[in-house]
Amino acid sequence: MCVSVSDLFLCCLCVADLREIVFVIQSQSNSFHMSWAERQRADLLQQTQSLTQTPPPVLLLHSLTDNEGDWSILPLLPYLSSLFGKNSSWLVFLEEETNVKVTKLLQALRKFDRRKEWFLGKPLHDEESTIIHHYAFAENPSIFKYPDFSAAWALSIPLLDRLANKVRDDPLKSDFTIDLKHEVALYIWENGHGPRLTAVPELCTEPEHSPTAQHCATTLRRPAPLCGEPVKKEDIFVAVKTCKKFHSERVPVVKKTWEREASLLEYYSDHTDPSIPTIDLGVPNTERGHCGKTFAILERYISDAVPKTSWLLVVDDDTLISLPRLQMLLSCYNPSEPVCLGERYGYGLGQGGYSYITGGGGMVFSRAAVVRLLASDCKCYRDDAPDDMVLGMCLNALGLPVTHSSLFHQARPEDYSRDFLAHQVPISFHKHWNIDPVAVFNRWLKDESVSTSPHGLNKSTKEEL
Numbered sequence: 001m002c003v004s005v006s007d008l009f010l011c012c013l014c015v016a017d018l019r020e021i022v023f024v025i026q027s028q029s030n031s032f033h034m035s036w037a038e039r040q041r042a043d044l045l046q047q048t049q050s051l052t053q054t055p056p057p058v059l060l061l062h063s064l065t066d067n068e069g070d071w072s073i074l075p076l077l078p079y080l081s082s083l084f085g086k087n088s089s090w091l092v093f094l095e096e097e098t099n100v101k102v103t104k105l106l107q108a109l110r111k112f113d114r115r116k117e118w119f120l121g122k123p124l125h126d127e128e129s130t131i132i133h134h135y136a137f138a139e140n141p142s143i144f145k146y147p148d149f150s151a152a153w154a155l156s157i158p159l160l161d162r163l164a165n166k167v168r169d170d171p172l173k174s175d176f177t178i179d180l181k182h183e184v185a186l187y188i189w190e191n192g193h194g195p196r197l198t199a200v201p202e203l204c205t206e207p208e209h210s211p212t213a214q215h216c217a218t219t220l221r222r223p224a225p226l227c228g229e230p231v232k233k234e235d236i237f238v239a240v241k242t243c244k245k246f247h248s249e250r251v252p253v254v255k256k257t258w259e260r261e262a263s264l265l266e267y268y269s270d271h272t273d274p275s276i277p278t279i280d281l282g283v284p285n286t287e288r289g290h291c292g293k294t295f296a297i298l299e300r301y302i303s304d305a306v307p308k309t310s311w312l313l314v315v316d317d318d319t320l321i322s323l324p325r326l327q328m329l330l331s332c333y334n335p336s337e338p339v340c341l342g343e344r345y346g347y348g349l350g351q352g353g354y355s356y357i358t359g360g361g362g363m364v365f366s367r368a369a370v371v372r373l374l375a376s377d378c379k380c381y382r383d384d385a386p387d388d389m390v391l392g393m394c395l396n397a398l399g400l401p402v403t404h405s406s407l408f409h410q411a412r413p414e415d416y417s418r419d420f421l422a423h424q425v426p427i428s429f430h431k432h433w434n435i436d437p438v439a440v441f442n443r444w445l446k447d448e449s450v451s452t453s454p455h456g457l458n459k460s461t462k463e464e465l
Helices: 005-018 031-049 068-072 074-084 102-109 157-169 180-192 251-256 291-301 323-330 367-375 387-398 418-422 437-444 459-464
Strands: 021-025 058-060 090-094 098-100 119-121 153-156 203-207 218-220 236-241 264-269 278-280 311-316 319-321 340-342 344-347 354-357 363-366 428-430
Touching: 005 102, 021 031, 021 074, 031 058, 031 098, 031 102, 068 074, 068 180, 068 344, 068 354, 074 157, 090 102, 090 157, 153 157, 157 180, 236 291, 236 323, 251 437, 264 291, 291 311, 291 367, 291 387, 311 319, 311 323, 311 367, 319 437, 340 354, 344 387, 354 387, 363 367, 367 387
Parallel strands: 021 058, 021 090, 203 218, 236 264, 236 311, 264 278
Antiparallel strands: 090 153, 098 218, 119 153, 311 363, 319 428, 340 363, 344 354
């Protein structure tokens, strides 16, 4: 076969560039996510085989160190700098669903001087100031850009090294990790002293085979790995936390929207109301934190008082959720493993803290996880302690992982970037503040074909999940 001089030159460039790239897959330690990340790693290495005999490093984030905070990236930067700061040019971060065309990615990176500080990605911005970003840039929220992790994002090694030194010299102080992509961008920007995110058009979130993705170096894998039939609704026990003052305000919204999709559901309150009906667990209502009530729910779940199921879903009375989509997602997880699933937040991760599932978006537990939790010495230090954070401390003490899904949302749709939600089929949102919750449910979470399809979800929704 005849190879042109230009093709040969391009191939030599690719080999040189590949040796200078480190891929970091933002993987998780749950068995489903590990297998998905390994698949992605194998695909990257297969692509590079034809380009070089020495493959680039492809790292799985969950396996790098024993530090619980590695998923928040910033605590890991000194480690990555020490390993790759001298012999590499780029650190490229990928989420598990990110599909990469290696040669196109190399061509995109070649446009940037590797000797300078670069922070590259597909930019997102806020339409309005939002609680999940601590109302940052309230006067002009759209001015600040942060990366959509699904499209991949990259740091040049000079920037990595400077950030690593900063982390070493000035330990991370932020208490909460809420929206990691925004917080990473803020840390790098450093109040205007560091680089802003540079948009790279080749980093995309279009579906892998979309006609509009011809120029893209990254796309999203769709459909997701096939995990079998959706979990039966009879195998999910739903616990709704409420209180007397919300019986007439919030509970009717649950009944108008998603309650009908639940086979096994109970409302837990500080007051027995047969018309709903609610169950009083004997725990007084608290204005802040519901640890006592949540632990009472966990105890009830493994007792003979309710049917035995593989999964427990705990939600607030102002959570909006699609149970059919949850059924589809749970088909990917093994209930015999201790699974704790939802939107992951972090507390004190730079100082040896812990991760937790934020309660408003819904907390999903396998029966195995609940049994392990209750068999331990972990308890509420007060009834009004934050239940999700106490559970996170317990899981951390037990060495049980918290599994993140970006399809759960602690806030309203208005609190997230439009472009971020554009490539999701969300499972949940939270809060009724300043919205019509029924309208929000109908727009974002209702699947018209759920009732008529024998498999619960239509094909397009399955592919999105």
